[in-house]
Amino acid sequence: MRIRSTLTASATLGAVAVLTAGCLSDGGGGGGGNDNTSTTIEVMYAFAGGQEAGFKDEVNAWAKDNDIKIDFVQTGNFNQLINTRVQGNDAPDVALFPQPGIMKDLASRDLLADLSGVVDQGDLDKMVQGVLETGQVEGTQYAVPMSINVKSIVFYPKAAAEAAGLTQPPQTLDELMALTDKIAATGTTPWCFGIESEAATGWPATDWVENLMVSNYGADVYNQWVNHDIPFNDPRVLDVLNQIDQLLLADGRTNGGRQSIASNNFNTAANPMFDPTPGCYMYRQGNFVAQEGGFPEEVRANLDETVGVFPMPGKTAEEKPVLGGGDLAGIFSKNNKSAQKLVQFLASADFGAQSYGATGNWISPRTDFDVSLYPNQTEASIAKIAYESTAFVFDGSDQMPGEVGSGSFWRDMTAWISGQEDAKTALDNIESSWPS
Amino acid sequence: MIKVLNALIAVLGGVAGAIVVYYLLNKLAELLPGRWEDRIKPYLYLLPALAAIGLYLIYPTIQTFVYSFANAQGTAFVGFSNFTDLLASKNFQNTLFNTLLWILVAPAGTIVIGLLIATLADRLRPGGEKLAKTLIFLPLAIGAVSAGAVWKFVYATNPPTQNQIGLLNGIWTGLGGDPVNWLQISTFRLNSFMLMVILLWIQAGFAMVLLSAAIKGVPTETLEAARLDGAGEGAIFFRIVIPQIRTTLITVFITVLIGVLKTFDIVYVMTNGNFNTNIIAVDFFNQLFTNNNFGYAAAIVVMLLIVMIPVLVFQVRQFRAEEAAR
Numbered sequence: 001m002r003i004r005s006t007l008t009a010s011a012t013l014g015a016v017a018v019l020t021a022g023c024l025s026d027g028g029g030g031g032g033g034n035d036n037t038s039t040t041i042e043v044m045y046a047f048a049g050g051q052e053a054g055f056k057d058e059v060n061a062w063a064k065d066n067d068i069k070i071d072f073v074q075t076g077n078f079n080q081l082i083n084t085r086v087q088g089n090d091a092p093d094v095a096l097f098p099q100p101g102i103m104k105d106l107a108s109r110d111l112l113a114d115l116s117g118v119v120d121q122g123d124l125d126k127m128v129q130g131v132l133e134t135g136q137v138e139g140t141q142y143a144v145p146m147s148i149n150v151k152s153i154v155f156y157p158k159a160a161a162e163a164a165g166l167t168q169p170p171q172t173l174d175e176l177m178a179l180t181d182k183i184a185a186t187g188t189t190p191w192c193f194g195i196e197s198e199a200a201t202g203w204p205a206t207d208w209v210e211n212l213m214v215s216n217y218g219a220d221v222y223n224q225w226v227n228h229d230i231p232f233n234d235p236r237v238l239d240v241l242n243q244i245d246q247l248l249l250a251d252g253r254t255n256g257g258r259q260s261i262a263s264n265n266f267n268t269a270a271n272p273m274f275d276p277t278p279g280c281y282m283y284r285q286g287n288f289v290a291q292e293g294g295f296p297e298e299v300r301a302n303l304d305e306t307v308g309v310f311p312m313p314g315k316t317a318e319e320k321p322v323l324g325g326g327d328l329a330g331i332f333s334k335n336n337k338s339a340q341k342l343v344q345f346l347a348s349a350d351f352g353a354q355s356y357g358a359t360g361n362w363i364s365p366r367t368d369f370d371v372s373l374y375p376n377q378t379e380a381s382i383a384k385i386a387y388e389s390t391a392f393v394f395d396g397s398d399q400m401p402g403e404v405g406s407g408s409f410w411r412d413m414t415a416w417i418s419g420q421e422d423a424k425t426a427l428d429n430i431e432s433s434w435p436s
Numbered sequence: 437m438i439k440v441l442n443a444l445i446a447v448l449g450g451v452a453g454a455i456v457v458y459y460l461l462n463k464l465a466e467l468l469p470g471r472w473e474d475r476i477k478p479y480l481y482l483l484p485a486l487a488a489i490g491l492y493l494i495y496p497t498i499q500t501f502v503y504s505f506a507n508a509q510g511t512a513f514v515g516f517s518n519f520t521d522l523l524a525s526k527n528f529q530n531t532l533f534n535t536l537l538w539i540l541v542a543p544a545g546t547i548v549i550g551l552l553i554a555t556l557a558d559r560l561r562p563g564g565e566k567l568a569k570t571l572i573f574l575p576l577a578i579g580a581v582s583a584g585a586v587w588k589f590v591y592a593t594n595p596p597t598q599n600q601i602g603l604l605n606g607i608w609t610g611l612g613g614d615p616v617n618w619l620q621i622s623t624f625r626l627n628s629f630m631l632m633v634i635l636l637w638i639q640a641g642f643a644m645v646l647l648s649a650a651i652k653g654v655p656t657e658t659l660e661a662a663r664l665d666g667a668g669e670g671a672i673f674f675r676i677v678i679p680q681i682r683t684t685l686i687t688v689f690i691t692v693l694i695g696v697l698k699t700f701d702i703v704y705v706m707t708n709g710n711f712n713t714n715i716i717a718v719d720f721f722n723q724l725f726t727n728n729n730f731g732y733a734a735a736i737v738v739m740l741l742i743v744m745i746p747v748l749v750f751q752v753r754q755f756r757a758e759e760a761a762r
Contacts, residue, residue, distance in 0.1 A: 256595020279597035403727040
C-alpha cells in the first residue's frame with residue numbers, strides 16, 4: 001500500500017511536471033493600442049498628493065470648456081501597470097510617463113501616436129530642450145513634457161550662510177570646492193547630506209553622482225554613461241566618486257560625518273541648516289524638498305526670506321548643466337481628437353497658468369512660462385535654473401534598467417558611503433549587475 | 437455601505453455555491469450503480485479541495501521549479517546557471533551566511549527567553565503572572581512591520597549636532613558616548629543580531645504561552661519526588677521539567693524556525709538588506725520586484741524549499757510519533 005501510494009504520488013507529480021514544463025512566458029510581446037474615439041478619455045499618471053490635486057483642478061476646468069470628460073487614474077506603480085494594461089489591450093488614452101525608458105519602448109513598438117502632427121513643432125522650441133528630447137525616438141516626438149523637477153539645486157539658509165562666507169554663489173566646480181573648504185575651515189560642516197529613504201535608501205547619492213557626472217563631463221558623456229555606451233565603472237565615474245569623497249565624505253564636510261549619511265533621511269537631512277547655530281550650510285536636493293514633507297513648516301512659511309538657492313555649477317562659468325526629471329505626455333488612442341486636444345493643452349503655455357502654477361507643486365517645462373505665477377521667489381528661481389540651463393539631462397537612475405537604477409546603484413552607493421565597500425568595488429559591482 | 441453589502445453577498449454566495457457544488461457531486465455519485473456509488477463518493481467530495489490545492493499550491497510550486505532553470509524574463513531555459521551565478525556571488529554568500537545566523541540564533545534564542553519567562557512567571561503570584569505574561573505577549577499582536585516601526589525608534593540615529601530621538605542612542609549619549617549608527621555596524625554581524633532582537637521581542641510571547649502551559653502540565657508528583665530525593669532547583673528544571681515538556685519545546689522550535697526562514701518584513705523595513713544584513717527572503721523579494729529577475733527569484737525559492745523540506749519532514753515525523761504515543 002505504502003509503495004503504491006508513493007508510486008501514484010510520483011506519477012501524478014511527474015504528469016503535472018510534464019504538463020507544465022516548457023510553459024515559459026512568451027516575453028510580454030503583443031498587446032495593442034487603443035481605438036477609443038469618444039470624448040471621454042482616460043489619463044494615467046504617477047504623481048500624487050498636492051501635485052495630483054492641482055493637476056486635476058487645472059485640467060478639469062479646461063475640460064469643462066471643451067466638452068471633454070476625463071477619467072483620472074493615479075498609480076504609484078506606473079511602469080508595471082502600463083505594461084500590464086498594454087498587454088491586455090486596455091491602454092489608457094493618454095499616459096503621463098514619469099520615466100522616459102518605458103515610453104521609448106512602447107513608442108518603438110508603434111503603440112504611441114506620433115505627435116509631430118498633433119503639437120506645433122515650432123512652438124515646442126520653447127520647451128527646456130533636454131526634456132523635450134527625452135520624448136523623442138529617432139527624432140520623432142512621441143511624448144511631450146508637461147512638468148519638470150530640478151535636482152541641481154543647492155539650498156542654503158540665507159542669513160547664516162552669508163555670514164559664513166557664502167556671499168557669491170560659486171560659478172564653477174572649483175569655486176564650489178573652495179567654498180566648501182572655506183566653510184569647513186570655520187569649524188562648521190559645510191554640507192547637509194542624507195540618503196535614507198526607507199526601502200529606497202541610496203537614491204539621493206545617485207543624484208549626486210549623476211549631477212557631478214554632467215557637471216564634469218557634459219551631457220554627451222552623461223548620456224553615454226546612462227545608456228551604458230561607456231561602462232558604468234568608467235574611470236571618469238571613479239573620479240566623480242573621489243570628488244564626492246572630497247566634497248562630502250571627508251572629515252568635517254558633512255553634518256554628522258560620513259557614518260550618519262546612510263541613516264539620515266533625505267527629507268529632514270537639511271533641517272540642521274535652520275538651527276540657531278546651523279549644523280550645515282548647503283544641501284543639494286530636488287525642488288520637492290522645499291514642498292510639504294521636506295523643510296520644516298516654519299521655514300516653508302517664510303521660504304523666500306529663509307532659504308536661498310543656487311544651481312550646482314558646471315566645470316566653467318559658461319556651462320550650466322542641470323539634472324532633473326519630468327512627466328511626459330503620450331497618446332495611445334491615436335485617432336482620438338479629445339486626447340490630441342488634451343496633449344496640445346498640456347504642452348501649451350496656457351497649461352498651469354490658471355491655477356496649477358500657483359500651487360507650488362508644479363514647474364512648467366516651458367521656458368516662456370510666466371515665472372511670476374509661481375507662489376514664491378524661491379520656486380521662480382528654481383524654474384529659472386532649469387530654463388537658463390545650457391543642458392538639461394534626465395535623471396540617470398530613472399533611465400537605467402531596474403536592476404541598476406533602483407537596485408545596485410542605490411545599494412552599492414549606500415555600501416560605499418557607509419564604508420562597507422571602497423569606491424572602485426562599488427562601481428565594479430554595479431557594472432557587473434548591468435543586465436546583458 | 438456597498439463594501440459591506442459586497443462582503444455579505446460574497447460570503448452568502450460562496451457558501452451557497454459550495455452547497456450547490458457538493459449537492460451536484462452527490463447527485464452525480466447517486467447516478468452510479470450500487471457499490472460504485474459508495475466507492476466513488478468520498479473521492480468526489482475530496483475533489484474540490486484537492487483541485488484547489490493543486491491549483492494554488494502544487495502547480496505554482498512546480499512552475500517555480502521550472503522557472504528556476506529559466507532566464508531573467510522566463511523566456512528560455514538556461515540550465516543551472518541561476519544557481520551557480522547566485523552561489524558564486526559574494527553578496528548572495530553573505531545573504532546565506534546571515535540567513536544561517538538567523539536560523540542558528542533566533543529559534544534557540546526564542547526558546548531560551550520564552551522558557552526563562554515562563555519559568556519565572558510561574559513563580560509569581562497569579563496577578564503578577566497575568567500582568568507579566570500579558571505584557572510579554574503583547575508584541576505578538578503587533579505585525580512585524582509595525583514592530584519594525586517601533587524598533588526604528590529604538591535604533592534611530594541623528595547626527596551628533598541634533599537631538600537623539602532613538603532610545604538606544606539616548607541612553608548611549610546620556611552616558612557620554614557619541615551617537616552610534618547601530619544598524620550599520622556589520623562587524624561580527626552585530627546589526628543582524630540587532631534585527632534578530634526584534635524577532636525575539638515578537639516571538640518570545642508565543643514561546644512563553646505554549647511553554648508555560650507545558651510547564652504547568654508537568655505533574656507535581658514528579659517534582660515532589662525529585663525534591664524528596666534531594667534534587668536542587670537546577671537539577672529539577674533540567675532533568676525533570678525539560679524532558680517532560682520536550683515535545684512542546686520541539687513544536688515551538690520548529691514553528692519559530694519556519695517563521696525565521698520566512699522572515700522578510702523586519703529586515704525589509706529596517707535596512708532593506710543594506711549594511712550586510714540581507715537575508716534570503718528579502719533577496720528573493722528584491723530579485724523579483726526590483727530586478728525583475730524571475731530566474732534568480734525562483735532559484736532562491738527553490739533553495740529555500742530544499743532547506744525547508746528536512747525541517748518539515750522532521751516535524752511531520754515528530755507529530756506522528758506524538759500521535760502514536762497517545
